Amino acid sequence: MAAHIHILGISGSLRRGSFNTALLRNAQAMLPEDVSLEIADLSGIPLFNQDHEHEPPEAVRAFKAKIAGADALLFAVPEYNYSIPGVLKNAIDWASRPYNEQPFNGKPAAIMGAGGRFGTVRAQLHFRQIASYLNLLVLPRPELMVPLAHQKFDADGVLTDQDARDQLKAVVNALVEWTRRLG
Numbered sequence: 001m002a003a004h005i006h007i008l009g010i011s012g013s014l015r016r017g018s019f020n021t022a023l024l025r026n027a028q029a030m031l032p033e034d035v036s037l038e039i040a041d042l043s044g045i046p047l048f049n050q051d052h053e054h055e056p057p058e059a060v061r062a063f064k065a066k067i068a069g070a071d072a073l074l075f076a077v078p079e080y081n082y083s084i085p086g087v088l089k090n091a092i093d094w095a096s097r098p099y100n101e102q103p104f105n106g107k108p109a110a111i112m113g114a115g116g117r118f119g120t121v122r123a124q125l126h127f128r129q130i131a132s133y134l135n136l137l138v139l140p141r142p143e144l145m146v147p148l149a150h151q152k153f154d155a156d157g158v159l160t161d162q163d164a165r166d167q168l169k170a171v172v173n174a175l176v177e178w179t180r181r182l183g
């Protein structure tokens with residue numbers, strides 16, 4: 001494992017004011033030394049069609065290449081109808097095909113989420129089920145759920161809640177340690 005660790009952040013929301021994308025941006029501002037965090041752009045990924053899994057669209061190729069090139073993945077997962085958003089599932093479905101060359105295999109990852117009263121707990125559990133099929137090596141703990149997210153960020157997307165900031169930093173540091181340990 002190289003000294004430098006490159007993390008790819010993947011948000012399940014395309015919304016301009018997304019709290020989940022904001023979590024990733026806040027993480028970018030609290031990285032340890034020798035760690036970088038790039039946020040993937042899922043907005044150009046079309047709906048999955050298995051007819052094209054061997055010749056995927058350019059946006060999918062680019063997404064798969066970013067996953068393959070990352071040392072670790074950090075997922076920020078909103079909760080939609082007690083599960084993960086279709087945008088994220090669709091992107092994962094594309095990237096997971098063909099299965100024998102899918103880039104999630106053995107990749108260290110962590111998950112977090114910001115949302116309503118329960119802070120995405122149900123979506124995160126669903127995500128862990130998906131991740132087990134992909135053979136993603138998801139950090140068991142610490143967990144980060146940001147409940148009542150609309151009260152925890154300012155108008156510029158800065159996470160203002162100190163507990164949440166401490167937990168976010170703990171997740172990032174634990175992911176880096178997990179990645180070094182697995183490397």
Ligand SMILES: Cc1cc2nc3c(=O)[nH]c(=O)nc-3n(C[C@H](O)[C@H](O)[C@H](O)COP(=O)(O)O)c2cc1C
Binds near residue numbers: 116
């Ligand atoms: C289609 C849809 C379904 C949602 N379902 C849930 C839900 O099941 N549980 C929950 O706590 N919040 C739910 N919400 C609220 C979202 O979690 C909340 O809007 C969150 O801020 C979305 O993430 P974002 O800010 O990153 O876009 C839902 C929102 C949408 C648009």
